Amino acid sequence: MISRPESSSAANDPASLVDITIGTGGHGHCFPGAVVPFGAVQLSPDTFTDGWDWCSGYHISDTSIMGFSHTHLSGTGCGDLLDFLVMPGTGESKIVPGSRSNPDEGYRSRFDHKDEHAEPGYYSVLLKDYGIHAELTATERTGLHRYTFPRDAKAAKSGHIIVDLKHSYGPSNVISASLHSPAPDTLAGGRTTKSWGDGREAYFTMQFSQKPTRIVFYKDDAEVPAGTEPLTGKSLKCVAFFDLTRNPVIFVKTGISGVSAESAANNLKAELPGWDFEHVRRSAREKWNKQLSRINVTTNNEKHRRIFYAALYHASIGPSLFDDADGSYRGMDKQIHKLNPGQRNYTTFSLWDTYRATHPLYTLINAEHVPDFVNALILMAEQSPAGMPVWPLQGTETGTMTGYHSAAVMAEACNKGFTGIDYERAYKCMMQRAMVDDYRGLGYYRSKHYIPCDLEEESVSKGFEYCYDDWSIAHVAKKLGHADDAKMLADRSLNYRNYYDRKINFARPKLANGEWAPGFDPLAMGTSKKWRDFTESNSWQTTFGIQHDAAGLIETLGGQKAFLAKLDELFDQPSTLPPDAPPDIAGLVGQYAQGNEPSHHIAYLYVYAGQPHKTQQRIRMLMETMYAALPDGLQGNEDVGQMSSWYIMSSMGFYPVDPVSGNYIFGTPLFDHVTLQLGKGKQLEIVAHRSAPSDQYIQSVTFNGKPYTRSWFNHREIVDGAKIEFTLGSQPNLEFGTKAEDIPPSFQLESA
Numbered sequence: 120m121i122s123r124p125e126s127s128s129a130a131n132d133p134a135s136l137v138d139i140t141i142g143t144g145g146h147g148h149c150f151p152g153a154v155v156p157f158g159a160v161q162l163s164p165d166t167f168t169d170g171w172d173w174c175s176g177y178h179i180s181d182t183s184i185m186g187f188s189h190t191h192l193s194g195t196g197c198g199d200l201l202d203f204l205v206m207p208g209t210g211e212s213k214i215v216p217g218s219r220s221n222p223d224e225g226y227r228s229r230f231d232h233k234d235e236h237a238e239p240g241y242y243s244v245l246l247k248d249y250g251i252h253a254e255l256t257a258t259e260r261t262g263l264h265r266y267t268f269p270r271d272a273k274a275a276k277s278g279h280i281i282v283d284l285k286h287s288y289g290p291s292n293v294i295s296a297s298l299h300s301p302a303p304d305t306l307a308g309g310r311t312t313k314s315w316g317d318g319r320e321a322y323f324t325m326q327f328s329q330k331p332t333r334i335v336f337y338k339d340d341a342e343v344p345a346g347t348e349p350l351t352g353k354s355l356k357c358v359a360f361f362d363l364t365r366n367p368v369i370f371v372k373t374g375i376s377g378v379s380a381e382s383a384a385n386n387l388k389a390e391l392p393g394w395d396f397e398h399v400r401r402s403a404r405e406k407w408n409k410q411l412s413r414i415n416v417t418t419n420n421e422k423h424r425r426i427f428y429a430a431l432y433h434a435s436i437g438p439s440l441f442d443d444a445d446g447s448y449r450g451m452d453k454q455i456h457k458l459n460p461g462q463r464n465y466t467t468f469s470l471w472d473t474y475r476a477t478h479p480l481y482t483l484i485n486a487e488h489v490p491d492f493v494n495a496l497i498l499m500a501e502q503s504p505a506g507m508p509v510w511p512l513q514g515t516e517t518g519t520m521t522g523y524h525s526a527a528v529m530a531e532a533c534n535k536g537f538t539g540i541d542y543e544r545a546y547k548c549m550m551q552r553a554m555v556d557d558y559r560g561l562g563y564y565r566s567k568h569y570i571p572c573d574l575e576e577e578s579v580s581k582g583f584e585y586c587y588d589d590w591s592i593a594h595v596a597k598k599l600g601h602a603d604d605a606k607m608l609a610d611r612s613l614n615y616r617n618y619y620d621r622k623i624n625f626a627r628p629k630l631a632n633g634e635w636a637p638g639f640d641p642l643a644m645g646t647s648k649k650w651r652d653f654t655e656s657n658s659w660q661t662t663f664g665i666q667h668d669a670a671g672l673i674e675t676l677g678g679q680k681a682f683l684a685k686l687d688e689l690f691d692q693p694s695t696l697p698p699d700a701p702p703d704i705a706g707l708v709g710q711y712a713q714g715n716e717p718s719h720h721i722a723y724l725y726v727y728a729g730q731p732h733k734t735q736q737r738i739r740m741l742m743e744t745m746y747a748a749l750p751d752g753l754q755g756n757e758d759v760g761q762m763s764s765w766y767i768m769s770s771m772g773f774y775p776v777d778p779v780s781g782n783y784i785f786g787t788p789l790f791d792h793v794t795l796q797l798g799k800g801k802q803l804e805i806v807a808h809r810s811a812p813s814d815q816y817i818q819s820v821t822f823n824g825k826p827y828t829r830s831w832f833n834h835r836e837i838v839d840g841a842k843i844e845f846t847l848g849s850q851p852n853l854e855f856g857t858k859a860e861d862i863p864p865s866f867q868l869e870s871a
Contacts, residue, residue: 133411134404136428138748139237142194143179145751146705146714147762149433150175150191151237153257155403156410157465157488159440160375161191162255162262164244165201167219168288171702174198176288179750183222183229184246187255188286189262189375190321193436194757195469196703197519199315199512203323204286205371207266209249209274212358214281214337222248226281239411239432240403250274256400259440260386264371265396268363275363280371282306282325285354288314297380298357299349304330306357307380308349316515320377320449324384328370328394331359370394377441377449377514389444410435413484414767417792420812425748427770427790430763434477435485437759438492441466441513449514451503465495466513471520471584472716472761474527479775480764482535482834486798490539493532496525497541500548507552521559521577521654522584523552530591530779533598535834546599549592553608561585569617572628572636572645572652579618579628580654580717583664586612590667591779597868609868615665619675624685626662628652642710644699655703656717657696659689659710666720666777669727670865683728689721690737706745706754713745714755719765720776723784727776727863731785731830732816732851738769738786739815771795771805772845773832776863781834784863785856787815788845801840809847817855818846830856831863 142149152163165188166181167173174195176188186206192199206226217225228246235244243254250269255262268278284296296310301324309322336343337356361369372394374387391399411431418424442448442464450456458464481489499508503516507526510519529545552558554565560575564585570578593608618626620635628636628646636646641659645652653661663686665672673682694707705714712718722737745754746766753762768774772788775781793805820827821844822836832843856862 130415132408133415133428134239134407136424137239137407137411137432138425138429139239139432140179140750141426141429141748141752142433142757143177143750145753146172146702146756147751147753148172148174148192148194148196148756150177150193151235152177152187152191152242153240153255153262153403154436155240155257155259155406156435157438157440158257158259160189160257160260160262161193161436161439162187162189162257162264163191163242165204165286168201168286169290171196174288174756176201179232181219183219183227184244185216185227185286186281186283187253187264189323189373192467193433193759194762195759196756197315197517198288199312199319201286201288202310202321202375203325203373204281204283205264205325205373206281206283207246207249207251207253207268207369208279208281209251209268209277211277212279212281212360214283214340214356214358216283216286238404239407241400254396256396256403258390258399258402260376260444261372261374261391263391263396263399266369266371268367268369270367275367278361278363278367278369280327280359280361280369281356282359283356284308284310285356287312291353293353294318295351295353296355297349297351298336298355300334300345306334306359307384308355309380315517315519316512318453319513319515321513322376322378322380322383323373324380324387325371325373326387327359328368329361329363329366332362334359370396376443378443378447378455382443382445382447386444407432413796415794416770416790418790422748423770423789426746426752426766429748430766433757433763434480434760434767437467437469438465438495439467440464451499451505451511451514451516453514454502456498456502462494463491464498465492466511467759468496468508468511468525468528469759469761470508470510470524470528471522472758473764474524474531474778475716475719475761476764476768476775476778477760478528478531479778480767482531482537483795483797483803486537489532489537493529493537493540493545496529497545497548500525501544506556506558507548521581522588523558524584524588526552526588527591527779530594531781534594534779535781535838542595542599546592546595546601549595550604553589553592564614568611568614569629571631573630576650577652577654579626579652579658579661580656580664582618583615583626583661584654586615587666593868594779605868609866612667613671615668616671616675621675621677624662624676624681625658626664627658642695643697654717655701655715656712657700657704657710659692660712660717660721663689663721663724664717667780668866669724669776669863672724673728679728683725683730686721686724686728703755708741713741714753714762716758716761719761720774723774723776723786726784726830726856727865729857729862731856732853734784735787735816735851739789742766742769742789772807772843780867780869782831782863783834785817785820785830787817787847797838797840801838803837803840804842806842806844807847808845811849814847814849816848816851818848818852819855820845828856828858829861
């Protein structure tokens with residue numbers, strides 16, 4: 120298997136605690152290759168390029184490798200990227216990858232997981248069919264390969280490297296490509312693809328440490344003569360041949376860019392002028408150690424530690440850098456723009472997922488990145504024909520998932536007081552979407568105060584999502600002094616109440632004529648075969664899908680007693696789903712689905728209903744049963760950090776149910792001691808006192824040494840540093856956090 124971290128503690132080298140195999144099996148959709156925190160290059164092996172479990176190009180169930188490409192998605196539910204495949208070989212050169220069932224058909228190579236090694240910033244594997252030891256490392260915008268070929272005479276005379284620009288996720292997704300050799304040791308080109316991201320452009324410049332004896336170019340798998348002009352087409356490849364008699368090691372370094380091959384070459388010059396592989400590897404590890412050391416946990420449970428640091432690693436891969444060393448980047452309008460000095464641009468925002476816990480995590484441990492993340496989203500909103508970002512990917516808007524939760528990320532930063540962001544510009548974009556755009560049922564939401572299920576797909580979930588986006592924008596309106604807008608948006612964020620049938624206590628789809636849609640089943644995806652009424656969920660999960668107005672939800676469902684009974688019922692239901700349920704609804708406990716994001720806040724709702732001990736029990740159970748230190752140790756997709764961020768936040772003892780508010784709700788700390796580096800010398804220290812590792816119930820809390828009875832706290836209370844101490848026991852303390860004044864607030868437009 121891929122090498123796993125040592126069990127010994129490594130305070131100065133937390134990268135050694137990361138088990139990169141976690142999420143590479145099951146439905147985690149993670150890749151094992153080399154990347155630096157938030158880097159543009161993710162240099163990783165590809166084992167297959169189609170099917171849901173190969174969205175990252177890799178799955179641990181495979182036994183052969185197609186090659187190594189430079190861009191990958193981490194844990195997404197859709198596939199794309201896999202740009203600029205490189206594959207070394209010996210013997211006869213082949214220009215097709217071949218099949219997994221018969222690797223000998225092409226340039227694939229068999230491999231064993233025991234010959235793989237993966238650590239933050241580095242990956243290696245033995246390509247068994249060729250006897251080649253492949254090693255990968257990366258900087259932010261470049262990837263560096265080291266291929267050690269066999270020393271026998273046959274390999275020395277037949278060593279070659281294939282570069283395949285047709286290689287992509289899914290069949291025939293390349294719209295156009297170009298490839299040429301601007302120098303004897305250099306390849307350059309680019310391509311436009313139509314996969315998840317429609318019209319995505321990517322470019323590269325690649326250099327070899329040894330001059331090839333010849334390079335053979337192919338178009339549509341037919342050899343073509345090399346000319347002075349770049350080769351163009353949809354299926355372009357080349358094979359570079361080498362005489363390895365003197366030196367069996369070839370280095371390949373690649374710069375990538377969304378702007379041009381020339382800009383990719385400039386990135387190479389700026390970040391990787393030499394060939395010192397070990398230096399780049401050490402530098403990548405240092406970057407990871409800096410990121411991973413932002414949270415230090417103390418525990419005797421090695422399994423928990425491994426899960427935690429793998430989670431922190433995965434939460435730090437995306438969003439990914441999307442600009443060049445000179446500050447140029449390709450905007451959502453397909454034009455080339457230039458950033459202000461010191462500013463950085465990012466992409467790969469899985470916003471439907473990450474607004475919940477991943478971006479709140481960044482506000483704690485990566486505060487320096489938050490302005491760049493938000494400014495990137497503002498630029499997209501201004502430059503994109505699609506308006507507010509939904510799921511942006513490298514200059515394209517995929518439009519995946521519901522809502523427009525870039526609003527939540529912008530508003531959270533605003534409410535938490537982050538500077539260096541033009542919130543007036545953000546507000547203008549937000550209000551254009553909220554008040555003007557005819558976008559996916561928003562017109563109905565504005566006029567009818569609900570979205571009719573016979574006129575719009577996923578109508579219930581969209582209505583709930585727009586409520587939260589209204590709530591988000593209301594915070595910005597208040598901050599900027601637009602009091603009337605703030606009140607209007609806050610009031611409109613209560614539209615969710617129009618979906619509840621009080622007779623059955625479920626949120627359900629409603630027809631354009633105002634009547635409930637017939638044929639309702641809380642387990643079903645919808646009431647008709649035309650389309651779903653819920654987004655990757657059913658009524659059981661969506662009924663509890665309110666984050667900003669828990670008190671209002673409790674009242675809507677009949678008050679505290681009825682609400683608690685209903686919430687218990689959610690977890691106690693049979694874990695059955697209809698045949699048309701999407702696979703994303705995973706990790707079921709009753710009808711609660713830990714493997715998909717709409718459920719992530721639900722177990723914390725007990726706190727709002729005055730029974731925090733039930734949250735403590737549920738959260739500890741979920742941490743213990745839904746995460747494992749195994750390749751298939753994640754329930755559902757990793758989703759660019761959110762599945763991991765839920766674990767990170769929950770294991771520290773708190774969670775942002777309503778992230779824009781800046782409030783964090785107590786759960787139960789998993790670790791004995793946690794230290795978060797908040798930046799500028801500030802830190803948050805969390806201490807858990809318990810008699811036994813299984814103790815999970817809060818007996819008492821002190822905050823900065825003083826007794827603390829509330830079941831929540833606000834961002835402003837910790838941003839300058841704080842110490843929270845929990846005393847935990849084996850039995851619930853039915854008094855803690857149960858008084859009205861100690862329950863978290865709901866529906867309050869207060870500044871964090």
